């Protein structure tokens with residue numbers, strides 16, 4: 001698949017069949033944050049993404065976008081998104097990560113409602129830290145709204161976790177792609193059970209920052225060499 005097509009499939013909020021939310025799952029230190037920030041930076045250079053905004057939430061307070069402003073509350077996020085294509089959000093209080101993330105999701109839906117021509121992409125990195133992110137877990141209403149109702153509202157979510165099994169099962173049928181890097185071999189069992197896909201060969205290929213996009217709509221696996229840093 002051509003790079004531009006891939007970026008559109010992964011990030012464009014055009015309401016099409018591929019514009020559901022996505023998940024990125026791979027072990028700790030496998031290059032998730034680095035890959036995601038590189039792909040989003042490339043997307044913002046494309047004409048198709050001229051009207052689109054990206055919000056990147058980092059529970060670990062990492063900013064992989066050197067030129068993006070960092071905000072810590074909803075009001076500043078809304079203001080900052082007017083002039084910036086990418087804005088980074090840090091929740092401040094570990095006791096209430098869930099509340100802060102819900103607040104940001106609602107702010108993004110509000111913005112999408114009043115800016116019909118603008119698409120909003122919202123990444124929640126390390127979302128496995130949030131309550132409800134487990135196979136049988138129930139994430140918050142706002143997280144589920146992002147995963148389920150975003151497409152028709154011009155909003156797309158991307159949930160980054162360490163294991164495929166961290167994704168709440170009720171979310172799985174609402175994802176259009178999976179972004180994968182080095183994974184635990186036992187994740188294959190889960191992929192087979194939940195997505196009906198065999199990742200045995202794929203997992204052994206995903207070494208040394210190699211990555212893959214699984215198109216869950218067409219049930220196709222695309223493999224890629226490591227991005228150059």
Ligand SMILES: Nc1ncnc2c1ncn2[C@@H]1O[C@H](COP(=O)(O)OP(=O)(O)OP(=O)(O)O)[C@@H](O)[C@H]1O
Nearest residue numbers: 027028029030031032033034035209226227228229
């Ligand atoms: N394509 C690559 N080539 C070489 N080094 C890379 C590549 N991608 C990531 N790295 C390096 O690997 C380390 C881990 O990367 P990164 O923080 O992106 O991983 P992660 O999966 O997000 O980790 P965590 O699970 O802790 O959030 C960093 O030092 C990064 O510079």
Ligand SMILES: [Mg+2]
Nearest residue numbers: 032033034125
């Ligand atoms: Mg990371």
